[in-house]
Amino acid sequence: MGSSAAHQLKQLKPLYQHVVNNFVAVLAAPLAVAAVVNAARVGPDELLGRLQALRAVHVFFAVFVAAAAVTLYVMLRPRSVYLVDYACFRTRPNCRVPFATFLEHAKLVTFVEGASIDERSVRFMTRLLERSGLGEETCLPPAHHYIPPYRNMEASRAEVELVIFSAIDDLLAKTGISPRAIDILVVNCSLFAPIPSFTDMIIHRYGMRPDIRNVHLSGMGCSAGLISVGLAKNFLQVAPKGAHALVVSTETITPNYYVGKERAMLLPNCLFRMGGAAVLLSTSRARARFRLARVVRTLTGAQDSAYRCVFQEEDGEGHRGINLSKDLMTIAGDALKANITAIGPLVLPASEQLLFALSFIARRVLNRRVKPYLPDFRTAFEHFCIHAGGRAVIDELQRSLGLSDQDVEASRMALHRFGNTSSSSVWYELAYIEAKGRMRRGDRVWMIGFGSGFKCNSAAWECIAPARTAEGPWAESISRYPVDIPEVLKH
Numbered sequence: 001m002g003s004s005a006a007h008q009l010k011q012l013k014p015l016y017q018h019v020v021n022n023f024v025a026v027l028a029a030p031l032a033v034a035a036v037v038n039a040a041r042v043g044p045d046e047l048l049g050r051l052q053a054l055r056a057v058h059v060f061f062a063v064f065v066a067a068a069a070v071t072l073y074v075m076l077r078p079r080s081v082y083l084v085d086y087a088c089f090r091t092r093p094n095c096r097v098p099f100a101t102f103l104e105h106a107k108l109v110t111f112v113e114g115a116s117i118d119e120r121s122v123r124f125m126t127r128l129l130e131r132s133g134l135g136e137e138t139c140l141p142p143a144h145h146y147i148p149p150y151r152n153m154e155a156s157r158a159e160v161e162l163v164i165f166s167a168i169d170d171l172l173a174k175t176g177i178s179p180r181a182i183d184i185l186v187v188n189c190s191l192f193a194p195i196p197s198f199t200d201m202i203i204h205r206y207g208m209r210p211d212i213r214n215v216h217l218s219g220m221g222c223s224a225g226l227i228s229v230g231l232a233k234n235f236l237q238v239a240p241k242g243a244h245a246l247v248v249s250t251e252t253i254t255p256n257y258y259v260g261k262e263r264a265m266l267l268p269n270c271l272f273r274m275g276g277a278a279v280l281l282s283t284s285r286a287r288a289r290f291r292l293a294r295v296v297r298t299l300t301g302a303q304d305s306a307y308r309c310v311f312q313e314e315d316g317e318g319h320r321g322i323n324l325s326k327d328l329m330t331i332a333g334d335a336l337k338a339n340i341t342a343i344g345p346l347v348l349p350a351s352e353q354l355l356f357a358l359s360f361i362a363r364r365v366l367n368r369r370v371k372p373y374l375p376d377f378r379t380a381f382e383h384f385c386i387h388a389g390g391r392a393v394i395d396e397l398q399r400s401l402g403l404s405d406q407d408v409e410a411s412r413m414a415l416h417r418f419g420n421t422s423s424s425s426v427w428y429e430l431a432y433i434e435a436k437g438r439m440r441r442g443d444r445v446w447m448i449g450f451g452s453g454f455k456c457n458s459a460a461w462e463c464i465a466p467a468r469t470a471e472g473p474w475a476e477s478i479s480r481y482p483v484d485i486p487e488v489l490k491h
């Protein structure tokens with residue numbers, strides 16, 4: 001097709017979208033006009049006569065059946081779930097790891113007895129950092145600032161308490177909710193699962209009710225935050241109306257500093273940083289800021305490569321770490337395809353679904369000579385929060401979904417300012433969009449999480465009331481963002 005024809009088609013697209021997306025109105029309008037014209041032709045006396053001729057039993061059944069159908073629909077439809085508010089852990093300057101500090105520290109760890117990490121590993125990490133998309137203000141837990149880094153239970157617990165209690169304190173202060181009013185508690189953290197669990201730590205600290213339903217998810221990867229949201233939603237829909245669920249998403253970095261020299265296991269040292277988020281959900285709309293429209297979970301773990309692509313293991317010398325496969329981007333792309341196939345029909349407007357269906361049929365009929373139509377998800381969402389897994393992960397998603405630089409700005413900036421904060425990264429991104437004042441009432445947000453398994457999970461939200469202030473994790477830095485992120489950082 002010539003470029004001018006393509007240009008003309010592009011110009012016609014808004015008209016096509018308008019007609020298809022308002023199909024019912026387009027169809028109903030002439031029918032309504034025809035009915036009015038017909039009624040005017042017949043005249044009021046004949047109309048009244050026709051109505052009087054109807055038998056009472058018919059009128060009764062017509063009203064009764066319609067009323068019964070509406071009542072049944074209202075009673076059986078799942079209860080809506082709302083986001084009351086959320087708070088992200090605000091990192092502190094004393095935990096900051098500029099590149100020079102991180103690398104100097106790694107160099108000193110090479111002298112630590114038992115560590116295998118060497119000069120070559122440090123040079124490799126230098127190259128990775130330069131390309132990672134991380135900035136100079138990301139934070140590591142206090143225990144990692146020691147030489148050698150503390151990786152014991154006490155230090156790990158200290159990080160958990162610092163991150164999750166700070167986030168929960170902020171959330172409780174913001175919402176004014178009493179900890180005893182919380183009915184459901186869901187926490188996710190993949191790599192650290194102590195006894196007692198995180199939920200026990202929270203219940204103990206805040207003196208929560210003995211009948212609170214609580215679950216700790218471990219080992220579920222970076223997309224587990226959206227699994228927690230889905231789980232809390234299920235709990236809420238069977239709890240009494242107006243119940244509250246607290247969801248806490250974090251990753252504990254302290255026990256996971258890798259001291260070997262496997263490249264694929266050194267990568268997490270460079271990417272993962274401290275972070276966490278606390279989120280309050282409810283089935284009451286009062287004071288809610290977002291409505292949860294959808295949660296869609298997909299898993300490609302039946303395939304070996306997908307299952308093994310984020311793998312906690314010990315290297316040949318017995319050092320434990322997370323092995324990130326070089327195939328991760330391809331696997332993430334496949335997982336995304338599975339997820340958009342599931343969520344697309346639920347969120348896309350009719351115009352996009354029709355184009356997708358036509359391209360599907362054309363491909364079948366013409367034996368795959370037609371390029372598959374990639375639905376434009378910007379017709380379904382105004383904002384995108386893509387897990388800040390790494391620069392290449394965001395690049396891959398931007399390419400696969402055909403998003404603009406502004407669509408992925410929140411993800412790139414969250415990666416730059418906070419690093420890969422695992423399951424909480426999507427909340428830092430939502431906070432970025434709100435701190436920039438870009439969220440409007442009625443805007444739709446798509447959160448996409450990726451993680452070990454391999455999983456791709458989505459949550460779709462609709463804004464009811466944007467944040468009134470720019471308080472939160474971006475309070476001190478939002479005026480400096482967005483920043484330019486070069487492919488490779490030049491010194």
Ligand SMILES: CC(C)(COP(=O)(O)OP(=O)(O)OC[C@H]1O[C@@H](n2cnc3c(N)ncnc32)[C@H](O)[C@@H]1OP(=O)(O)O)[C@@H](O)C(=O)NCCC(=O)NCCSC(=O)CC(=O)O
Pocket residue numbers: 127128131132133220221222223263264265267271310324325326327328388389390391392393420422450451452487
């Ligand atoms: C690391 C990068 C920033 C590097 O960026 P570039 O594209 O510029 O560079 P590159 O790909 O050429 O890589 C630079 C050098 O690193 C090496 N390299 C890259 N990835 C590697 C890997 N997984 N294992 C071993 N080596 C690796 C390359 O071979 C190359 O070395 P040489 O030049 O010698 O050949 C990027 O690849 C990236 O963002 N990767 C994704 C990181 C990731 O997996 N994130 C998900 C985390 S898991 C998660 O978030 C979810 C969860 O845990 O559940």
